[in-house]
Amino acid sequence: xxxxxDFDSACQALACKLEDWEWEDKYPYGxxxxxxxxxxxxxxxxxxxxxxxxxxxxEDEATAHATSPGSGDVISQQYVVxxxxxxxxxxxxxxxxxxxxxxxxxxxxxxxxxxxxxxxGSSANGYALSLPDAPFPLLSQGDHPxxxxxxxxxxxxxxxxxxxxxxxxxxxxxxxxxxxxxxWMMTVGSVVDL
Amino acid sequence: MSNYGTTRQPGGGAPAKxxxxxxxxxxxxxxxxxxxxxxxxxxxxxxxxxxxxxxLECYYIQAPRVSYLPLLLPEIRRFLMDVVFDEAAASGLKxxxxxxxxxxxxxxxWHWPIGLIFDNHTISLSVRSSAPVASSQAQPLRLxxxxxxxxTEKLMLQPSQEACKQAFMGxxxxxxxxxxxxxxxxxxLRKLEQDGxxxxxxxxxxxxxxxxxxxxxxxxxxxxxxxxxGASAHARPPSTDAPSTFDRDGAYSVRSIPVRVxxxxxxxxxxxxxxxxxxxxxxxLNSFLSTHLPLLFPPRPPAPPPSRSKPNPQPPSVPQLAYxxxxxxxxxxxxxxxxxxxxxxxxxxxxxxxxxxxx
Numbered sequence: 001x002x003x004x005x006d007f008d009s010a011c012q013a014l015a016c017k018l019e020d021w022e023w024e025d026k027y028p029y030g031x032x033x034x035x036x037x038x039x040x041x042x043x044x045x046x047x048x049x050x051x052x053x054x055x056x057x058x059e060d061e062a063t064a065h066a067t068s069p070g071s072g073d074v075i076s077q078q079y080v081v082x083x084x085x086x087x088x089x090x091x092x093x094x095x096x097x098x099x100x101x102x103x104x105x106x107x108x109x110x111x112x113x114x115x116x117x118x119x120x121g122s123s124a125n126g127y128a129l130s131l132p133d134a135p136f137p138l139l140s141q142g143d144h145p146x147x148x149x150x151x152x153x154x155x156x157x158x159x160x161x162x163x164x165x166x167x168x169x170x171x172x173x174x175x176x177x178x179x180x181x182x183x184w185m186m187t188v189g190s191v192v193d194l
Numbered sequence: 195m196s197n198y199g200t201t202r203q204p205g206g207g208a209p210a211k212x213x214x215x216x217x218x219x220x221x222x223x224x225x226x227x228x229x230x231x232x233x234x235x236x237x238x239x240x241x242x243x244x245x246x247x248x249x250l251e252c253y254y255i256q257a258p259r260v261s262y263l264p265l266l267l268p269e270i271r272r273f274l275m276d277v278v279f280d281e282a283a284a285s286g287l288k289x290x291x292x293x294x295x296x297x298x299x300x301x302x303x304w305h306w307p308i309g310l311i312f313d314n315h316t317i318s319l320s321v322r323s324s325a326p327v328a329s330s331q332a333q334p335l336r337l338x339x340x341x342x343x344x345x346t347e348k349l350m351l352q353p354s355q356e357a358c359k360q361a362f363m364g365x366x367x368x369x370x371x372x373x374x375x376x377x378x379x380x381x382x383l384r385k386l387e388q389d390g391x392x393x394x395x396x397x398x399x400x401x402x403x404x405x406x407x408x409x410x411x412x413x414x415x416x417x418x419x420x421x422x423x424g425a426s427a428h429a430r431p432p433s434t435d436a437p438s439t440f441d442r443d444g445a446y447s448v449r450s451i452p453v454r455v456x457x458x459x460x461x462x463x464x465x466x467x468x469x470x471x472x473x474x475x476x477x478x479l480n481s482f483l484s485t486h487l488p489l490l491f492p493p494r495p496p497a498p499p500p501s502r503s504k505p506n507p508q509p510p511s512v513p514q515l516a517y518x519x520x521x522x523x524x525x526x527x528x529x530x531x532x533x534x535x536x537x538x539x540x541x542x543x544x545x546x547x548x549x550x551x552x553x
Contacts, residue, residue, distance in 0.1 A: 027461060028461050028463055029461075084464040084465060084466070085368045085371060085372050085452070085464065086368075086371065101346070102346045102347075102350065125356070126352065126354075126357075127351060127352060127354070127356075127357040127360070128357075128360055135367055135377050135380075135381045136364060136367060136377075137360070137364075140360070140361075140364070141350050141351050141357075141361075143303075145462070145464070146461065148461070148462070149347065149348060150346075150347075150348065150349060150350030150351065151350075157371070157377075
């Protein structure tokens, strides 16, 4: 369990270490953020009205690896925030098509963003992905704690125990908050391609 | 380890002594539950289907504070279909594309309790305009109902009752975790009981809701005696029982009260709120808010030492820059967080504190 001030200082240190993550110092609560692209697994070209719009879309600098419009690229804005209720970090994100429309849960699970092998008995019902017998959905919707905008998020209580276990393998001298968050990112990485 | 003791009777048997909720707790819970707010819903005139009966497209509801907008949709839809819309033109309407916004352009959230939407909006209006604060007559919350193109940047959750229920249960469990460090009180309920809590909200039935909720809500016991005698006695509701045993499930035994602070038009704060401060005195609204919002709620400096001319000095007064609204009621700063968390919380277990600015 981390305090918010531990979280803040560790994340700021991590932002220096990890090139693609930036620390945003917004009131009332700061967070890490970055933008990353993924691909649809089905690699099908978007149909319908999106095609026309995409043809007019200028090449965005963020999608610098020059894929042609409609190729199945999706853009994910990602955040590492502090969860005050569970006193651990939490991973929030959005996923959009290149024309700006957000992906549905089913579409999102069909991109390279989503690594997780969904076990039998899970349910994905449009607004949440729930594992059997778990008290909270693994993946559901919530408002970003600082921005207030709707995001998908991995429920923090699902990752905490996993991190604690990993921590036991770490040398006592190395058990810093920064290390804890790095280990936490590894557990997030088992669900989402970080 | 069982924390359940005598407060949990399987099958809802005769309440034990400390389970007989005292009069004041029950009173405040009932007042919070029965609280309603006036809402006026108007379909965006540009989106009325062809052949609609214009002039009738306004619908008025006195909605329970503890309910949610998705739960009102069936009633609104019935009215619109019966009275306003032409059947053929309206047949293509998809309720999952409906969404609400206030006249000021704020998109209302599906997962906020209606009372919170109302108070937050009332305060937001009072801060923006130069009109005097909160007249005695409650102004209805005027919402515009849109029938298509929900703004997915600002409103992801669909208005389905299932999504709303899941969001609600998530809040209830998180509140449980914040209080006790685990969610076992809520997850320990049978599925029928968990569904029963939501049904109590859907049907707006106080008894059905509290029959289950009382198993997971802390009891409103008195805090252990404060070190400074008489310091907070006036703020506590009277009770005939002396606190002879330490109540493990009591309001003052929780780790933290699940509380969020809503600033006008602004961010939402969520901070650790222990029921007792380090010196053993109860945490009050004043001590909580002056810790986290010291500019709006400046801490009161201590009284100057007594002198011959002033043997009984009072601490200097501080400007009352802001006020607190809970369940539509302006709350006194000496109200205890522990008590508030048990008697004035929303149906999802959370204490919502709306901060308004005094003029």
